[in-house]
Amino acid sequence: DVKVTQSSRYLVKRTGEKVFLECVQDMDHENMFWYRQDPGLGLRLIYFSYDVKMKEKGDIPEGYSVSREKKERFSLILESASTNQTSMYLCASRPASGGLYEQYFGPGTRLTVT
Amino acid sequence: AQSVTQLDSHVSVSEGTPVLLRCNYSSSYSPSLFWYVQHPNKGLQLLLKYTSAATLVKGINGFEAEFKKSETSFHLTKPSAHMSDAAEYFCVVTPGTGNQFYFGTGTSLTVIP
Numbered sequence: 001d002v003k004v005t006q007s008s009r010y011l012v013k014r015t016g017e018k019v020f021l022e023c024v025q026d027m028d029h030e031n032m033f034w035y036r037q038d039p040g041l042g043l044r045l046i047y048f049s050y051d052v053k054m055k056e057k058g059d060i061p062e063g064y065s066v067s068r069e070k071k072e073r074f075s076l077i078l079e080s081a082s083t084n085q086t087s088m089y090l091c092a093s094r095p096a097s098g099g100l101y102e103q104y105f106g107p108g109t110r111l112t113v114t
Numbered sequence: 115a116q117s118v119t120q121l122d123s124h125v126s127v128s129e130g131t132p133v134l135l136r137c138n139y140s141s142s143y144s145p146s147l148f149w150y151v152q153h154p155n156k157g158l159q160l161l162l163k164y165t166s167a168a169t170l171v172k173g174i175n176g177f178e179a180e181f182k183k184s185e186t187s188f189h190l191t192k193p194s195a196h197m198s199d200a201a202e203y204f205c206v207v208t209p210g211t212g213n214q215f216y217f218g219t220g221t222s223l224t225v226i227p
Contacts, residue, residue: 100146
């Protein structure tokens, strides 16, 4: 079974802090994704990566950056956390590009910024 | 342009009765379509997927969906609801290539005992 793990289930941070969210997948997948999920808005793509050190902006990249130094690990960084970044963050991976492949999701990190 | 519309934000059914969650999509390409389920405070789990093979797709836990190109729909059904089906359901479309996934805003299913 594919396993996608996220470093924290719940996280509370203060405004202005630098926040790291980590995601690890164990199936040698090429593609990895970071989404945020807010009520009534569904999932919105922040960034995705199609290879080590390669990344592309999604729909809402402002205020976020990412790092992929190893194939299995994809980190989301909030450079200076703000209260409007309070949300559920979901990581996903998939084997490769193309419509045949579904995404596998981690359990999510619920981040609260106070 | 791609988009997904889930026609009901909330659906409530009695245990043992049929479930219908509606999804319409817009796609310029031959799309792949997915249904995911999310239980409270959990990640998304794949229920089923359509990738241009059979139009009637069977998934886990007794769910199925039918791809209807003429109606641009991909509705999710289950003959008999179970209490454990109470969750949020997401319809997702992706074009045949690339890495863009378009999510609906979700349908919250309540199952009444």
